[in-house]
Amino acid sequence: xxxxxxxxxxxxxxxxxxxxxxxxxxxxxxxxxxxxxxxxxxxxxxxxxxxxxxxxxxxxxxxxxxxxxxxxxxxxxxxxxxxxxxxxxxxxxxxxxxxxxxxxxxxxxxxxxxxxxxxxxxxxxxxxxxxxxxxxxxxxxxxxxxxxxxxxxxxxxxxxxxxxxxxxxxxxxxxxxxxxxxxxxxxxxxx
Numbered sequence: 220x221x222x223x224x225x226x227x228x229x230x231x232x233x234x235x236x237x238x239x240x241x242x243x244x245x246x247x248x249x250x251x252x253x254x255x256x257x258x259x260x261x262x263x264x265x266x267x268x269x270x271x272x273x274x275x276x277x278x279x280x281x282x283x284x285x286x287x288x289x290x291x292x293x294x295x296x297x298x299x300x301x302x303x304x305x306x307x308x309x310x311x312x313x314x315x316x317x318x319x320x321x322x323x324x325x326x327x328x329x330x331x332x333x334x335x336x337x338x339x340x341x342x343x344x345x346x347x348x349x350x351x352x353x354x355x356x357x358x359x360x361x362x363x364x365x366x367x368x369x370x371x372x373x374x375x376x377x378x379x380x381x382x383x384x385x386x387x388x389x390x391x392x393x394x395x396x397x398x399x400x401x402x403x404x405x406x407x408x409x410x
Contacts, residue, residue: 262341262344266279268346269347297391302376303375303377305374305376331381333351333379334395335378336348336350336376338368338371339400340371347371348398350363350398
């Protein structure tokens with residue numbers, strides 16, 4: 220299977236789905252959110268319409284949820300988020316069987332792109348979400364990153380990276396289930 224490698228050449232020029240959350244208390248806000256994706260008349264509204272990092276995105280949840288699901292309020296071990304101004308200074312290329320990221324500052328050779336922000340537009344409404352990248356093809360990842368445009372209030376793109384040897388890929392994938400887009404979003408529809 221082909222995948223892609225983000226390569227940083229220069230600095231910039233300018234979870235869980237509801238089915239995987241234990242049902243210890245069905246009335247908690249986190250349990251009832253079902254992946255926090257808005258639909259129908261709720262699309263483009265509310266506290267979860269703009270992803271700007273995990274800490275700010277998870278602020279609306281009550282302390283009760285932080286106690287019941289502490290793993291959802293911090294990135295898994297060995298993963299980190301990098302907000303990059305556009306243009307990002309990253310070139311993506313397809314490679315066979317592995318994804319790696321080379322950079323001179325925060326990234327290290329071998330880091331894996333596992334998530335990125337993407338903007339979804341429906342009519343006059345829009346939302347910016349974090350979406351998992353591991354299962355997406357090269358073109359879809361590039362399109363998702365490119366959708367973070369200033370006209371949608373995006374002054375950056377946020378990449379989530381996993382460091383092999385430090386991160387448990389299964390744990391990271393479990394965490395990212397919470398951010399998995401529904402089947403009817405542009406990020407899931409066949410091209």
